[in-house]
Amino acid sequence: xxxxxxxxxxxxxxxxxxxxxxxxxxxxxxxxxxxxxxxxxxxxxxxxxxxxxxxxxxxxxxxxxxxxxxxxxxxxxxxxxxxxxxxxxxxxxxxxxxxx
Amino acid sequence: xxxxxxxxxxxxxxxxxxxxxxxxxxxxxxxxxxxxxxxxxxxxxxxxxxxxxxxxxxxxxxxxxxxxxxxxxxxxxxxxxxxxxxxxxxxxxxxxxxxxxxxxxxxxxxxxxxxxxxxxxxxxxxxxxxxxxxxxxxxxxxxxxxxxxxxxxxxxxxxxxxxxxxxxxxxxxxxxxxxxxxxxxxxxxxxxxxxxxxxxxxxxxxxxxxxxxxxxxxxxxxxxxxxxxxxxxxxxxxxxxxxxxxxxxxxxxxxxxxxxxxxxxxxxxxxxxxxxxxxxxxxxxxxxxxxxxxxxxxxxxxxxxxxxxxxxxxxxxxxxxxxxxxxxxxxxxxxxxxxxxxxxxxxxxxxxxxxxxxxxxxxxxxxxxxxxxxxxxxxxxxxxxxxxxxxxxxxxxxxxxxxxxxxxxxxxxxxxxxxxxxxxxxxxxxxxxxxxxxxxxxxxxxxxxxxxxxxxxxxxxxxxxxxxxxxxxxxxxxxxxxxxxxxxxxx
Numbered sequence: 001x002x003x004x005x006x007x008x009x010x011x012x013x014x015x016x017x018x019x020x021x022x023x024x025x026x027x028x029x030x031x032x033x034x035x036x037x038x039x040x041x042x043x044x045x046x047x048x049x050x051x052x053x054x055x056x057x058x059x060x061x062x063x064x065x066x067x068x069x070x071x072x073x074x075x076x077x078x079x080x081x082x083x084x085x086x087x088x089x090x091x092x093x094x095x096x097x098x099x100x
Numbered sequence: 101x102x103x104x105x106x107x108x109x110x111x112x113x114x115x116x117x118x119x120x121x122x123x124x125x126x127x128x129x130x131x132x133x134x135x136x137x138x139x140x141x142x143x144x145x146x147x148x149x150x151x152x153x154x155x156x157x158x159x160x161x162x163x164x165x166x167x168x169x170x171x172x173x174x175x176x177x178x179x180x181x182x183x184x185x186x187x188x189x190x191x192x193x194x195x196x197x198x199x200x201x202x203x204x205x206x207x208x209x210x211x212x213x214x215x216x217x218x219x220x221x222x223x224x225x226x227x228x229x230x231x232x233x234x235x236x237x238x239x240x241x242x243x244x245x246x247x248x249x250x251x252x253x254x255x256x257x258x259x260x261x262x263x264x265x266x267x268x269x270x271x272x273x274x275x276x277x278x279x280x281x282x283x284x285x286x287x288x289x290x291x292x293x294x295x296x297x298x299x300x301x302x303x304x305x306x307x308x309x310x311x312x313x314x315x316x317x318x319x320x321x322x323x324x325x326x327x328x329x330x331x332x333x334x335x336x337x338x339x340x341x342x343x344x345x346x347x348x349x350x351x352x353x354x355x356x357x358x359x360x361x362x363x364x365x366x367x368x369x370x371x372x373x374x375x376x377x378x379x380x381x382x383x384x385x386x387x388x389x390x391x392x393x394x395x396x397x398x399x400x401x402x403x404x405x406x407x408x409x410x411x412x413x414x415x416x417x418x419x420x421x422x423x424x425x426x427x428x429x430x431x432x433x434x435x436x437x438x439x440x441x442x443x444x445x446x447x448x449x450x451x452x453x454x455x456x457x458x459x460x461x462x463x464x465x466x467x468x469x470x471x472x473x474x475x476x477x478x479x480x481x482x483x484x485x486x487x488x489x490x491x492x493x494x495x496x497x498x499x500x501x502x503x504x505x506x507x508x509x510x511x512x513x514x515x516x517x518x519x520x521x522x523x524x525x526x527x528x529x530x531x532x533x534x535x536x537x538x539x540x541x542x543x544x545x546x547x548x549x550x551x552x553x554x555x556x557x558x559x560x561x562x563x564x565x566x567x568x569x570x571x572x573x574x575x576x577x578x579x580x581x582x583x584x585x586x587x588x589x590x591x
Contacts, residue, residue, distance in 0.1 A: 015284060022277050031273055038280035042287050049291035057296050061238055068245040075249050076272050079256045083265040095266050098343045
């Protein structure tokens with residue numbers, strides 16, 4: 001039987017991997033996948049707490065987070081396609097028309 | 101100080117209560133109907149969608165006005181339509197109305213006349229309204245996402261334009277990143293208090309004082325502050341703002357700099373004042389630092405901008421800083437000042453952007469400050485409007501911006517934050533430089549090139565008229581509006 005702590009530590013590690021990935025990766029799709037990793041680690045936190053507290057609110061929250069993540073993915077990929085059509089690249093280094 | 105408390109005169113509604121989300125229901129039904137209508141009309145008729153959405157906004161506004169003073173709670177207390185949320189809903193509707201008035205002319209000129217923009221603006225407004233009336237972290241999160249997803253599309257709306265693509269993609273990547281932080285904060289607060297209702301969080305903390313030393317609760321508060329600071333563009337989480345504001349279509353920049361910022365403040369205030377009053381000593385210190393950083397970074401960077409959209413982006417960061425001063429004070433005067441300021445900021449900022457829309461040409465936005473040389477003589481009326489907006493942004497009486505700043509700073513002084521108010525006033529003085537520089541170009545330089553006759557469409561003229569009225573009337577007779585703002589928070 002794993003304790004609440006193991007789940008929280010796992011989700012904190014996943015969240016950090018996601019956050020670091022967003023900061024160091026250069027491909028927009030990989031960055032987006034790292035963001036999804038962050039959201040899913042939050043889902044894990046919610047479910048662990050929900051089970052531990054014996055309270056359903058956390059699990060309901062997770063459903064909403066998943067729905068929102070799907071909507072975000074649709075919009076985000078569409079924006080990437082629009083950018084790719086004009087620049088033939090989805091490297092964030094090429095997001096450089098506007099600076100300071 | 102009892103602010104934003106659950107109104108005593110209504111029973112906590114257990115079930116569904118559609119009266120509590122009436123404005124949201126009306127506006128989303130209209131937006132969905134417009135999406136359908138959009139399929140059946142040709143591109144010359146797209147402007148009708150704009151007129152229909154204006155009618156929808158007016159209808160919703162009446163529903164907001166009729167709800168004033170009669171708070172409604174519903175959906176197991178996850179939404180509460182009190183005066184506080186109604187005041188903010190009014191602000192959002194005003195900003196959506198003014199934005200739609202300037203959208204049509206811009207879309208025709210840039211040849212991206214796609215009807216989807218109007219439903220998207222309405223959906224973003226629905227998201228903002230949900231954020232303002234959400235009393236559950238879940239509702240606030242959903243409202244925020246409805247808003248953000250619509251805004252990502254609006255920022256990248258001109259899909260043939262590289263700058264617009266870049267703005268949309270940048271906003272999306274950073275917005276989704278910050279949502280992760282906000283959500284993690286919500287999860288930790290849920291874990292340490294066992295509930296997501298803001299009022300229940302507060303009562304759990306007051307009954308179990310031990311939880312205040314729980315690092316999970318403190319981390320949750322900090323992470324939520326990061327998430328909200330991103331939405332209101334507070335330094336050091338403001339890096340996306342100038343790029344997104346510069347690249348997005350100008351009417352959308354006007355919208356983004358006003359509505360979502362106000363919505364961010366509404367949710368920020370609700371969560372921190374209602375759910376976490378026990379940690380006020382901690383978060384007001386944090387907000388103090390944020391406010392000083394935001395004002396200073398915004399103003400100092402704005403000083404050396406030559407692109408007027410970028411300058412107004414930094415100025416909007418600085419304005420978020422002034423509003424944070426009132427929030428830090430956390431008393432009735434400061435908080436009412438936040439509400440008053442956000443409404444008057446909607447008028448002055450969208451007004452200024454309306455002029456920027458006018459000066460632009462297809463493909464050539466004429467965004468440089470030097471493009472305004474001689475503008476004041478060539479177009480005396482438009483020049484006067486622009487001067488009024490700039491005076492108000494700089495906080496010079498008799499404009500509404502002055503009264504707003506006065507209340508924000510006097511709230512801070514009453515709460516004992518004298519230094520914060522002094523830094524705010526100094527910042528405000530520094531900001532006069534870059535606002536007046538535009539006026540120097542408008543009135544004291546000869547035009548470098550021949551101005552074409554500017555075609556002012558009737559809707560744009562109406563927007564300018566409403567904005568000038570919205571800046572001058574509360575600036576000269578602020579009593580009524582201040583009274584409403586006071587009632588909004590103390591009820």
